[in-house]
Amino acid sequence: MACTVRFLLVLLALISATPLHAVQVDEILPDPVLEARARAISHDLRCMVCQNQSIDDSEAPLARDLRLLVRERLKAGDSDTEVVDFMVARYGEFVLLKPRVSWHTAILWGAPLAILIAGLFAIGFSVLRRSSGSPLPEVAKLSEGERLKLDAIEQSQQGL
């Protein structure tokens, strides 16, 4: 037990000397595990006043407030999902860069697979339709003139 405490103290000293992985220096959480979780959560949360930026990337003051909020909730002992739920309850689903699967995002999440399958069906259908029809169109035989021409071309090819 005492050993663990000493280890943590050393770790803490190390971290405060060379802060690791924080968005702004003063935002760092002393616990690297908690901080890593905060970064991961921040990556998927949108800075609402920015264009398509996560709060982890954004320099906007609002993003900083949200980052601090995420860290506060983590310090209070929330799990990752609880933090995200808290943010959604407060700011709406708009805050999620990865929308949740629900009835109003069903088309969004289903689209890639549905389109792929539809494409496969379309290809299968066109193959079937073609093979059921006449396999090859009637090919007209070469006329005498064309045959002579072809022979000439073949001969000139051999010369190359």
Place this chain on the structure above:
Amino acid sequence: MIAELGHYALVLALALALIQSISPVLGAHKGDVALMKLADSTALAQFGFVALSFAALTACYVMSDFSVANVFENSHTQMPLIYKFTSVWGNHEGSMLLWVLILSLFGALVAAFGANLPATLKANVLAVQSWIAAAFYLFILFTSNPFRRLAEVPVEGRDLNPILQDFGLAVHPPMLYLGYVGFSIAFSFAVAALIEGRIDAAWARWVRPWTLLAWMCLTVGIAMGSYWAYYELGWGGWWFWDPVENASLMPWLAGTALLHSAVVMEKRNALKVWTILLAILTFSLSLIGTFLVRSGVLTSVHTFSNDPARGLFILIILMVFIGGSLALFAWRAPLLKQGGLFAPISRESALVFNNLFLATACATVFVGTLYPLVLEALTGDKISVGAPFFNLTFGPLFVPLLIAVPFGQLLAWKRGDLYGVAQRLLAACAVAMVGLAATFAFEGTQAVFAPFGIGLALFVMAGAVTDITERTDLRSLSLATIGRRAAGMPRSAWGTAVAHFALGITLLGIVCASTWGSERIVALKPSQTVSISGYDLSFDGMVRRDGSNYRETAAHFTVRKAGSVIGVMEPSKRTFPSRDGMSTTEAALLTRGVSQLYLSLGDNNADGSIAVRLYHKPLVLLIWLGALVMALGGALSLSDRRLRIGAPKPAARILAQPAE
């Protein structure tokens, strides 16, 4: 006076475009050669007048004529000359003028170099080009006139948005537009073919060089934009799945599919209807891209225009052209005869596979980009669709595509031998496995996807090399044979191999930079040191200096590796007094091989320290290098004599071309 000249030239171009919209179609319908030929002259003259108009606007910028509203809003007397040129397209009005300049350029190129096209096809193509041109001239003249004068002439301009004052921006929009607009040619050919109700392999041969050219420019344009965002926006990412980025990625995906399906059509006379549809869709996506960026539907650094009237106008253009062409397609496509049968295992099928996945990837980006807009319009619910969604959906679609690349390259036309190809790819497979195992041994279970990513990248690259070694008969060990076969190999085969190899390069860069990149965010006082991935950076102090139209505070860092100095880095912050003290962060980059150190400044703290953000990005340059090599592959393919536009070919030589 110059501004009025430019304005007038644009009106004349519109008049010519209106003539060209009608006369060639009538000519083609009646078989009147004179009416059809008229389009050649009008296309060339149109380009002349738009070029004149563009030159006039450029002159206004270079002379800092602030009586022109557009110049006043986007320029400054103290701005460096290069940016006076690039500001011409660094704003909404000017960039639309660049758009029509490139459009008319392509029209003129078809008129000048399309001598080998059937007269009616050429006439119809030029007419369709002119419909697009006329719509955009009207758009510029009615809603976005760059030549509008101000009643009172200001003494000084408002300067260009500082983040746009950058060399990357000088190149990015013109390349992107060359790509977007270049696809208009494929579109015009498709619509012309539908009007005539006739299409054959020769059609694909005429369309392919234009598509290739547009695709190359778009590839370079996207890569430039991505690199610009990487170093200018200051947070070290290179792709953000921003709607504006997606707007350029969608035509690229569709265009890539089009390139591949056009090969099938040219070689085997198959996939005709699909190729026509792809040509229409590719340009439609370019138009949608323009709409998304220009209308103000999305707000970001790219969106200079926020006027609903403009949005409505572009939306109408969009509906007329996309709706019109798709309706024409639905009506006329059944007339087109299908030809060229092929077995399920064949080069053709591999290319169908390619098209299926590229089209699905493109549709995924489309749905993801527009879904929030549509959902909000329909239900009022606001959701965000960001990078995590795209990574999760787009990524898995590209994996099977990349695995298939080497197979597709080696499969024979008509009927292929999958087992045989797999055997020929054994060496490539071995390379991939070694890479995978080495990464796994090195990294353990830390990074789950990295070993597979590296393996896949190596497989694609080794597959491309296999194609070349087989074609050049490298195992014959006779230098003469190898040399002869390498020289005799069609350039398009080289192009394919090079472009596919480049895919592997880019993937390698993506995997390495995102897996092994490291980041430090620290506050430093002068003489303190920060270390990352074996590099030590010591902060020497701040330097203040004045640029032509900005003030700059730079932090001076000395970079050492194992004790010896390898360079200096000076990230800075610039303030632009002309833009009410707006400031930008200029990141400093130190390139080592293809890896980079990336240093960017944060805030100054009360205790005299500065916050810095430091990244080590291993092999990151491969991402853009791959894109450039991909474009090079396109250029090689374009130089293939088979595609050289207008080059007279003796009949025997045409037949002597290997069927690849």
